[in-house]
Structure formats: C-alpha cells, structure tokens
Amino acid sequence: MAGAAAEQRRLAGVVESWQGRPVLVIGDAMLDEWRFAESDRLCREAPAPVLTLRRRISAAGGAANTAVNVAALGGRAVLVAPVGADVAGDELHDCLDRAGVWDRTVNQPARPTPVKRRMLAGNQILLREDSGEPDDPLDPDGVQRLLTALDCATEELRAAAGGERPTLVVCDYGLGALPEPVRAWLVANRERYATVALDAHDLADWRGLAPTVVTPSFAEATRLLARASGSARHTTGPDLHLDHPDGDPADGPSELSVGAAPGDRAPRAHSVQGPGATHRAGDPIDHATANPDGHATPTGLDGHATAGLNGHGTAGLDGSATAARLDRTGPTGEAAPDRVALTGDGLSVAATGLTVSAADGEAVDRAKVAESRLAELHVHTGADVVAVTLDTEGAVVGGADGERRRSHSTPVPASHAVGAGDAYLAAMTLALAADAPLSTAAQLAQLTATITVSDTGTCVCRREDLLAALDRPHRDGEHPVLVDAAELAAIVAEHRRAGRAVVFTNGCFDVLHRGHVRYLEQARTLGDLLIVAVNSDESVRRLKGPDRPVNPVEDRAALLGALSYVDHVVVFEEDSPAELIRAVRPDVYVKGGDYPPEMVPEAPLVRRLGGQVRTLGYVPDRSTSRIIDRIRAHGQERESDPSFSSKPS
Numbered sequence: 141m142a143g144a145a146a147e148q149r150r151l152a153g154v155v156e157s158w159q160g161r162p163v164l165v166i167g168d169a170m171l172d173e174w175r176f177a178e179s180d181r182l183c184r185e186a187p188a189p190v191l192t193l194r195r196r197i198s199a200a201g202g203a204a205n206t207a208v209n210v211a212a213l214g215g216r217a218v219l220v221a222p223v224g225a226d227v228a229g230d231e232l233h234d235c236l237d238r239a240g241v242w243d244r245t246v247n248q249p250a251r252p253t254p255v256k257r258r259m260l261a262g263n264q265i266l267l268r269e270d271s272g273e274p275d276d277p278l279d280p281d282g283v284q285r286l287l288t289a290l291d292c293a294t295e296e297l298r299a300a301a302g303g304e305r306p307t308l309v310v311c312d313y314g315l316g317a318l319p320e321p322v323r324a325w326l327v328a329n330r331e332r333y334a335t336v337a338l339d340a341h342d343l344a345d346w347r348g349l350a351p352t353v354v355t356p357s358f359a360e361a362t363r364l365l366a367r368a369s370g371s372a373r374h375t376t377g378p379d380l381h382l383d384h385p386d387g388d389p390a391d392g393p394s395e396l397s398v399g400a401a402p403g404d405r406a407p408r409a410h411s412v413q414g415p416g417a418t419h420r421a422g423d424p425i426d427h428a429t430a431n432p433d434g435h436a437t438p439t440g441l442d443g444h445a446t447a448g449l450n451g452h453g454t455a456g457l458d459g460s461a462t463a464a465r466l467d468r469t470g471p472t473g474e475a476a477p478d479r480v481a482l483t484g485d486g487l488s489v490a491a492t493g494l495t496v497s498a499a500d501g502e503a504v505d506r507a508k509v510a511e512s513r514l515a516e517l518h519v520h521t522g523a524d525v526v527a528v529t530l531d532t533e534g535a536v537v538g539g540a541d542g543e544r545r546r547s548h549s550t551p552v553p554a555s556h557a558v559g560a561g562d563a564y565l566a567a568m569t570l571a572l573a574a575d576a577p578l579s580t581a582a583q584l585a586q587l588t589a590t591i592t593v594s595d596t597g598t599c600v601c602r603r604e605d606l607l608a609a610l611d612r613p614h615r616d617g618e619h620p621v622l623v624d625a626a627e628l629a630a631i632v633a634e635h636r637r638a639g640r641a642v643v644f645t646n647g648c649f650d651v652l653h654r655g656h657v658r659y660l661e662q663a664r665t666l667g668d669l670l671i672v673a674v675n676s677d678e679s680v681r682r683l684k685g686p687d688r689p690v691n692p693v694e695d696r697a698a699l700l701g702a703l704s705y706v707d708h709v710v711v712f713e714e715d716s717p718a719e720l721i722r723a724v725r726p727d728v729y730v731k732g733g734d735y736p737p738e739m740v741p742e743a744p745l746v747r748r749l750g751g752q753v754r755t756l757g758y759v760p761d762r763s764t765s766r767i768i769d770r771i772r773a774h775g776q777e778r779e780s781d782p783s784f785s786s787k788p789s
Contacts, residue, residue, distance in 0.1 A: 151584060154571055161216065162218075162301040164294060166310055166311070168313040169223060170232075170256060171201055172256050172598045174596070175258065178191070178194055202313055203313075207236070208235070218244055222251060224248055226253055246282065257269040287321065287325055298332075309336075310326065310351075335353075336352050338351040340354075351521065353569065354526055355565050356528055358510060361510065511544060525538070534639075543578050549589065556596055560593050563600065566601075589601075610638075622708075642727050643729075649674055652699050670708075672706050674712070676712065683715060716741070729751055737753040
C-alpha cells in the first residue's frame with residue numbers, strides 16, 4: 141500500500157500547487173434555480189401532482205459555475221460574461237460574491253439573464269423551465285463592453301499574479317455570450333494566456349483557438365467529426381473550415397442517449413430523429429428514443445438530459461443516411477452501455493457514420509469509439525489534450541503524444557449531476573495549468589466530478605473535499621496489501637468512486653525475478669491501482685505439475701506485496717481468475733508475453749465488462765522455468781563433481 145499512499149501524496153501536492161493560480165472564465169453565465177416541493181395528491185383538473193413549495197435555492201450555472209468551482213478548488217477565478225440587469229442577474233452576482241469569484245460581468249439591460257428553473261418532488265425533477273435564448277443577441281455596444289472587460293480582466297489577473305500569464309477557460313453553450321467578434325478577439329490574443337481550456341457545444345466555431353484542452357461530450361465530438369468529414373470533400377489542409385448546416389440543432393444544448401432501460405433485454409434498432417420523438421416499446425424502428433421504456437436517462441458530466449446522439453436526422457460522415465442497429469441486450473436490472481453492431485467492413489455509431497476497426501463480431505462501446513477517433517479530434521480542434529466525457533461512463537482522455545487515459549464514474553440520479561461537467565473542467569484546467577501530467581489531470585478531474593454528485597443541486601467541489609478524498613482511502617492503514625476476494629471487492633468499489641483506474645494481472649509468480657519486477661512496474665503505469673492475483677499452491681500444481689510451486693503461496697504473496705508499485709495481492713484457488721475479474725471489473729487487464737491481446741483467454745470477458753487488455757513482454761531470457769532449470773543443473777553438477785564432496789560442510 142506504500143506505493144498507493146505515495147501516489148495519493150503526489151496528487152495532493154498537485155492540488156496544493158494550483159492554490160491561487162489565476163484563471164479567467166468567459167462564456168454563457170446563467171442562474172440555476174432549484175425549487176423543492178412536496179406532493180401527496182393529484183389535482184382534480186388533470187392527472188398532475190399538487191405541489192407545495194418548501195424550499196428554493198439559487199446557484200451559479202454554466203460559465204459562472206465553472207468559475208465558482210475554480211475558486212472553490214483554490215484558484216483565483218475571474219468571470220467575464222454578459223448578465224441581464226434583472227432579478228436573476230442580481231441573484232447571480234450574489235452567488236459569485238459568496239463564492240469569492242472576481243465578478244467582472246457586464247450588465248446587458250435589454251438582454252435577460254439565462255435561467256434554468258427546476259421543480260423537484262422527492263428528489264425527482266418534475267420539470268425544467270428555461271429562459272434566455274440564443275435569439276437574444278448582444279448589441280454592438282454590449283459586444284464592445286464585453287471586449288473591454290475581457291482585456292481589462294486579463295491584465296488585472298496578470299498584475300495580481302506578478303506578471304504570470306493567466307489561464308483562460310471558454311464556456312460556450314450556444315446562448316449568445318460569445319459572438320464572432322469575441323471569438324475573433326480570443327483567437328487573436330491567444331498568446332496572452334498560458335493554458336486555454338475550451339468547453340463548447342459547437343467546437344467548429346473555435347478551430348483557430350489552439351486550446352490546451354477541450355472537453356466535448358460524445359455527441360459534440362461526433363458532431364464535429366461528421367462536419368469535418370463533410371467539409372473535407374471541399375477543403376483540405378490545416379485551415380479546414382467546418383461549415384454549419386442550416387438549422388443545425390447543435391446551436392442548442394447537446395444531448396445524448398445512454399444505456400438501456402433496466403430489465404430491457406430485447407435488441408432494438410436505434411438512430412436519431414428530431415425532438416419530441418415517440419416510440420412504442422418493441423417496434424422495429426429507425427428512430428432514436430430517450431430510452432426503450434420512455435424514461436429519462438441520468439444526466440451526464442455536462443448536466444444535460446439525454447435524448448439522442450446528436451439530436452437530428454441520421455447522417456454519415458459522408459453525408460449519406462445511416463441507420464446502425466444497436467444491440468441493447470444487457471442483464472435484467474442493469475443498464476447496458478451503448479453498443480454498435482457490425483456494418484460491412486467496420487463498425488458504425490448510430491446517427492454519425494463513424495467507423496472503427498474491430499475483430500469480427502466484437503461489440504464496441506462509446507469509450508472504444510472515442511479512443512479510436514482521438515487523433516482526428518486533436519487535428520480538428522487543434523488541442524493538446526482531448527477529454528471526451530461519457531456521462532455515466534466516465535471519460536476518455538488523450539494527449540497529442542498518443543497517451544490515453546480512461547476514467548470511470550458512478551451512475552447517480554439526474555438531479556445529482558447538474559454541473560458536474562463544470563467541476564470536471566475546472567479541475568482538469570487547474571491541473572494542466574500546474575503542469576501536472578495528463579494522467580494526473582484526468583484522475584483529479586474525474587475525482588472532482590465524482591465528489592460533487594453526492595446530493596441534489598448544482599455541483600461544486602471544494603478544495604478541502606478533494607484533499608480529504610485523496611487522503612481517505614489510506615487513513616490509519618485502513619486497507620492491507622494482502623486481502624481476500626470479499627475485501628478486494630469493497631476496496632475496488634471505494635477507489636472507483638474516487639475516479640481511479642484499476643489495473644489487474646494474475647499469475648503464479650513462483651520464483652520472483654527481474655522479468656516479473658519490470659513487468660509489474662510497467663503494469664502500474666497503466667492506471668492508479670495495481671491488483672495482483674496469485675494462484676494458490678493447489679492451482680499451481682494443476683497448471684505446472686507436481687513439483688511446483690517451489691515457494692508456498694504465503695511467501696509468493698508476501699514478496700509481491702513488498703513491491704512499492706503493487707497495491708493489493710489476492711490469492712485464488714481456481715485455475716482461471718475469471719471470477720475475480722467479474723468482481724473487480726478492471727479498467728486494464730495485463731498479461732505478460734509477446735503474443736497479441738486477442739490470444740489472452742480472459743480477453744473476451746474483460747472486454748465485455750468494459751475493460752482493455754494489454755500484453756507486456758518479459759525481460760529476455762528471464763523466466764521462472766529457466767531459473768529453476770539452472771538451479772537444478774547446478775545441483776546436478778555439484779553431485780557429479782567429487783571436489784564438492786571433499787569440502788567440509
């Protein structure tokens with residue numbers, strides 16, 4: 141556990157290092173209003189509940205919530221955004237003041253403050269009313285005042301930081317706060333900011349920004365790729381312009397369908413149609429539905445309700461219609477992740493036409509699709525880091541150098557996840573601005589988002605809560621290195637709630653040698669937690685023969701547990717670790733050898749559970765069998781050489 145404790149201290153050090161870091165947030169600020177009511181009867185006029193309002197809460201939303209999270213995590217946050225001269229605007233100013241955000245918003249008397257009002261009963265969101273639309277554009281004077289505020293806030297932050305260039309976060313949710321002149325100014329002044337983070341529903345608007353990191357949802361990423369492919373038929377080269385189709389619904393909030401309804405085992409055909417689509421369960425259709433049972437799907441990291449992959453008619457990357465069929469056959473009571481079925485020589489994602497190579501018959505989920513298109517997303521966004529958020533399935537993060545990171549999240553009620561994407565963006569930005577490695581930034585961002593979803597309301601993560609979460613798993617030696625299967629399942633669940641990636645490997649490890657050590661050291665770099673499963677003595681005898689193991693399992697497990705990069709060791713009696721794999725559900729399953737991952741017997745099971753399979757080569761000429769053979773050969777030489785017997789014992 142020493143290795144894991146050291147890792148936690150390192151992560152906490154990154155959080156400490158971003159204290160006071162200057163961050164300028166610009167974009168669509170809004171007010172989140174929560175109304176909590178009670179209901180014990182239906183009204184006589186209609187089958188609708190009669191609500192009695194008990195409590196009302198206002199919170200910063202959108203770009204304002206991102207700024208609040210930056211401040212809560214320890215950064216120095218400044219918000220530049222248009223805000224209406226109205227009651228909602230006054231409440232938003234109060235929220236920013238309470239959070240310690242430097243309020244540099246610009247009043248727009250003729251433009252209302254965007255508001256999202258949610259009515260809840262029993263923690264269930266019954267309805268949401270939105271006000272403030274993209275049809276309320278900034279007038280020329282408002283644009284000029286916004287540019288002036290942006291320029292002044294940049295210099296103010298730089299002066300406060302002793303000349304250090306500030307970090308910039310752009311939150312473009314399509315509500316009109318970032319018209320073309322503002323986007324052009326940001327592109328032209330890119331060098332004034334050290335780190336630039338971009339969260340935009342419409343990434344095509346920001347091609348020239350060259351951000352450090354972009355955080356699109358799966359729908360936003362696939363929409364960008366579809367547009368890029370269509371435009372590439374007419375324009376090539378680095379100055380690719382991504383055209384906007386007329387009436388593209390992407391100008392509004394992006395929405396995404398996740399999983400199948402609990403208990404739904406029937407395969408269904410899915411693609412996408414416009415808002416308001418309806419479907420009778422079991423019908424063979426070519427239209428998207430919110431869920432096969434018509435119920436709402438939990439919101440994702442960006443806090444939006446889910447409806448369809450891209451909210452409009454099916455169109456492939458080449459502009460042709462597509463209708464990929466999705467197999468939603470999950471176990472009863474468990475939501476199955478989106479899957480895409482074979483179409484010709486590849487795999488297609490419903491309503492996008494995106495294809496990814498895969499073995500014949502192997503299903504591919506959204507995470508695998510996102511991983512396969514990271515390189516293209518880097519090209520089309522110009523970003524060093526691309527983090528594709530997958531709502532209840534976590535995120536896929538990739539660096540320009542090819543480094544990839546998969547993180548996971550815990551499904552929660554929709555009312556708990558509003559604004560979790562803002563917290564994710566704030567932590568990711570602060571970590572990268574503090575020069576943290578990509579893997580560290582991804583882990584801290586996922587952990588921050590996970591912490592925020594414990595209760596109903598707009599998500600905010602405090603620095604104290606993040607540091608406490610980093611310290612919690614290792615307090616008072618809570619988890620030993622050597623554990624049994626039951627203990628291991630509980631430990632893994634705790635780490636997964638904290639957003640950590642689990643690496644799993646297994647073997648006999650009879651005579652620990654240099655090859656093992658290097659192999660386990662490499663395996664640990666693939667995630668945050670390394671679990672080693674060791675065959676019992678009886679299992680080794682069945683696999684290796686009656687003269688093995690050389691060392692009993694107690695010694696083998698103790699030696700493995702002494703390695704700093706091994707977090708937990710568990711012994712299993714079976715010949716295969718399949719049951720442990722089902723219990724752990726590893727993010728990465730590692731085996732040693734020079735054969736491809738497809739030849740690993742456990743590979744199909746790991747992939748069905750959503751994990752990756754990696755094989756790592758051993759050090760040449762280093763193996764347990766060869767070491768044992770050399771020892772035996774040496775012993776035989778001693779027995780046959782008379783000179784040995786003449787020496788005193």
